Amino acid sequence: MQKESLKLVIVGSVDHGKSTLIGRLLYDTNSLPQEKIDEIKKTCQMLGRDLEFAYLIDHLQEEREKEMTIDTSQTFFKSAMREYIIIDAPGHKEFIQNMMTGASQADAAVLIIDGSEGVVEQTKRHAYILNLLAIKNVIVAVNKIDKLNYDEKKFNTIKNQILEFLEKVAIVPLAVVPISAKNGDNVVKKSNQISWYQGASLLEELDKIAVSHEQKTKNLRLPIQDICKINGENIILGRIENGKINCGDQVKILPQNNKIKIEKILNFIGSNIVLSKEVGAGYNIGAVFNSNELSRGQVICTDNQELPNVDDKIKANIFWLDQNRNYKIGDHISLKCTTQEIDGIIEKIEKRINSSNLELLEKDAKELKHTEVGEVAFNLEKPLVFEDSSITPELGRFVLIQNQNVVAGGIIKSKI
Amino acid sequence: MNQITELEQKTIYIIREAYAQYKGKMAMLWSIGKDSTSLLWLCRKAFFGKLPFPVMHIDTSFKFKEIYEFRDKYTKEWGLDLIVAKNEEALKRGVNPKKGKFECCTELKTNALKQAMTKYGFRALLLAIRRDEHGIRAKERVFSPRDEHFTWDYKNQPAELWDQYKSKLAQDQHFRIHPMLHWTEKNIWEYILRENIPITSLYFSKNGKRYRSIGCETCCNPVCSNAKTVKEIVEELKVTKTAERAGRAQDKEQAYMMQKLRTLGYM
Numbered sequence: 001m002q003k004e005s006l007k008l009v010i011v012g013s014v015d016h017g018k019s020t021l022i023g024r025l026l027y028d029t030n031s032l033p034q035e036k037i038d039e040i041k042k043t044c045q046m047l048g049r050d051l052e053f054a055y056l057i058d059h060l061q062e063e064r065e066k067e068m069t070i071d072t073s074q075t076f077f078k079s080a081m082r083e084y085i086i087i088d089a090p091g092h093k094e095f096i097q098n099m100m101t102g103a104s105q106a107d108a109a110v111l112i113i114d115g116s117e118g119v120v121e122q123t124k125r126h127a128y129i130l131n132l133l134a135i136k137n138v139i140v141a142v143n144k145i146d147k148l149n150y151d152e153k154k155f156n157t158i159k160n161q162i163l164e165f166l167e168k169v170a171i172v173p174l175a176v177v178p179i180s181a182k183n184g185d186n187v188v189k190k191s192n193q194i195s196w197y198q199g200a201s202l203l204e205e206l207d208k209i210a211v212s213h214e215q216k217t218k219n220l221r222l223p224i225q226d227i228c229k230i231n232g233e234n235i236i237l238g239r240i241e242n243g244k245i246n247c248g249d250q251v252k253i254l255p256q257n258n259k260i261k262i263e264k265i266l267n268f269i270g271s272n273i274v275l276s277k278e279v280g281a282g283y284n285i286g287a288v289f290n291s292n293e294l295s296r297g298q299v300i301c302t303d304n305q306e307l308p309n310v311d312d313k314i315k316a317n318i319f320w321l322d323q324n325r326n327y328k329i330g331d332h333i334s335l336k337c338t339t340q341e342i343d344g345i346i347e348k349i350e351k352r353i354n355s356s357n358l359e360l361l362e363k364d365a366k367e368l369k370h371t372e373v374g375e376v377a378f379n380l381e382k383p384l385v386f387e388d389s390s391i392t393p394e395l396g397r398f399v400l401i402q403n404q405n406v407v408a409g410g411i412i413k414s415k416i
Numbered sequence: 417m418n419q420i421t422e423l424e425q426k427t428i429y430i431i432r433e434a435y436a437q438y439k440g441k442m443a444m445l446w447s448i449g450k451d452s453t454s455l456l457w458l459c460r461k462a463f464f465g466k467l468p469f470p471v472m473h474i475d476t477s478f479k480f481k482e483i484y485e486f487r488d489k490y491t492k493e494w495g496l497d498l499i500v501a502k503n504e505e506a507l508k509r510g511v512n513p514k515k516g517k518f519e520c521c522t523e524l525k526t527n528a529l530k531q532a533m534t535k536y537g538f539r540a541l542l543l544a545i546r547r548d549e550h551g552i553r554a555k556e557r558v559f560s561p562r563d564e565h566f567t568w569d570y571k572n573q574p575a576e577l578w579d580q581y582k583s584k585l586a587q588d589q590h591f592r593i594h595p596m597l598h599w600t601e602k603n604i605w606e607y608i609l610r611e612n613i614p615i616t617s618l619y620f621s622k623n624g625k626r627y628r629s630i631g632c633e634t635c636c637n638p639v640c641s642n643a644k645t646v647k648e649i650v651e652e653l654k655v656t657k658t659a660e661r662a663g664r665a666q667d668k669e670q671a672y673m674m675q676k677l678r679t680l681g682y683m
Binding site: 074075133226 | 418419422425429432433460462463465466468548557574575576577578583586598600659
């Protein structure tokens with residue numbers, strides 16, 4: 001099924017034109033209230049500048065005065081095909097956690113490159129993060145093509161540069177489009193300035209992206225979120241991350257590996273509780289089981305041969321986000337995956353990698369620094385229920401917490 | 417799953433996530449407008465009709481009479497535990513919008529909320545703000561920490577990957593939790609239509625005008641509209657070019673006013 005709306009993140013290096021592209025998309029699709037255009041004209045006049053599209057997104061006073069995006073933001077526009085939610089993400093290295101916050105919500109990404117500068121460090125780092133976040137629908141926009149005098153050869157040089165790097169991070173872009181966000185060339189409509197370019201405009205390419213809602217396998221994966229009491233009964237609350245739940249089924253509870261039975265599935269419609277027979281993936285449910293030993297963090301699964309893994313030793317790739325503190329081998333952290341939160345340590349950093357060029361910095365490292373990627377081995381105090389992220393994404397990815405803060409994001413690779 | 421159901425399910429997940437961690441220390445802010453009434457509807461859904469936490473109305477005393485009537489009617493009908501928060505001291509001093517909107521909003525809304533938070537010891541507050549309402553609100557996190565002075569440290573916001581939200585707080589912090597951040601104005605009305613959610617009559621056109629965003633009677637103006645039903649409002653929003661908060665004074669008195677208000681703890 002085609003989605004009615006698509007969440008799109010615009011990533012790329014600082015000053016390569018992300019916010020300007022968003023402004024252009026909004027303006028050319030007629031998505032801006034007149035009042036907003038007037039407000040921006042007024043602010044630009046006040047600051048003595050030409051009309052600046054980036055102001056549509058850069059709302060913080062500091063962002064406008066320093067002419068840069070600090071935090072991620074979201075805005076909306078419509079094509080003839082569907083609605084878009086655009087997520088802008090800051091390009092500066094020091095705001096990488098804001099970029100990841102924005103990008104982790106996206107269905108698709110536009111990686112923007114300033115044609116006059118080419119592929120730079122932060123372009124590559126953002127591409128790597130798209131891979132880490134498992135965003136498969138990526139379109140490359142080579143911006144400021146007007147500055148290259150609409151030259152095909154110069155465009156091809158950059159195109160080859162980026163394709164070469166994307167191959168290393170296992171991304172096959174859906175298209176590489178030459179654009180000028182400032183002038184509007186090839187953004188919404190095809191430009192006649194770029195006659196050598198045979199492809200579609202950026203928006204036409206975006207409209208082609210099909211993102212499916214449909215879920216994955218038939219196996220139930222229901223992490224318990226909470227338990228509440230209604231009319232004296234214990235109701236298990238949770239979101240079905242995969243498969244479906246059927247009233248009367250025998251299921252398994254992990255990590256304990258006990259069998260339990262689903263007695264009732266509750267739904268609330270209008271002002272009444274009604275009972276359901278079957279509920280599918282993506283829904284938050286309430287259910288009653290024949291067990292008193294259930295608690296937050298356990299995962300309810302279909303009882304068959306395809307159960308998720310349960311282990312206290314796991315391997316993963318992590319991206320270190322904390323600017324203020326490096327991870328040092330042996331430091332205590334909490335790992336949060338679905339509703340499971342388990343304390344532990346990283347006992348080995350097998351590889352320390354530079355996220356901007358994928359260069360191996362060190363084997364068997366003792367420390368991990370801001371924006372570095374680590375291939376690491378965890379030793380957890382209790383077993384974690386996990387599964388390959390291609391089967392159930394929610395059970396294959398996690399965040400790390402230290403001193404109340406999210407300090408890293410990661411993808412589980414395997415058992416040790 | 418269609419788009420509205422997807423938005424609904426995400427919101428229920430966030431509400432339950434908040435409650436799982438802040439039982440007994442959480443409340444929902446209810447301004448009685450369309451967004452927070454929809455949030456209230458979703459909270460009831462998340463807990464099968466019985467809200468396990470109080471709802472709080474920040475009463476500036478300058479609200480419309482329709483708002484007070486609606487509040488009292490549904491508090492009774494839905495069996496809500498209602499807290500009315502008022503900054504009595506500032507009202508006694510005669511703080512009002514004519515003397516300055518910035519001071520008025522800060523005293524009667526932000527400070528009224530601060531007083532209530534201290535009184536009840538809440539650590540988490542559910543609020544129905546949305547990203548599409550205002551550029552500043554678009555910068556928000558779902559779980560947004562505030563310090564003891566209510567300051568929003570927008571330069572140093574936590575990472576929020578997928579739907580893993582920051583869950584732990586330092587001693588003097590509290591959370592603003594925003595379960596509706598990903599909805600648009602149009603989505604809200606489509607949901608009100610689908611679920612048949614009761615909504616105050618101020619939103620519907622009378623004599624060619626209706627309120628699109630409701631705050632205090634003194635500081636918001638109706639917009640031109642002939643939409644008399646929820647369905648007509650949904651249709652109107654498909655074509656309108658006017659911003660939702662066009663009738664709200666506090667966004668416009670000076671440049672960056674919303675940012676300044678929010679930095680100080682405004683909703």
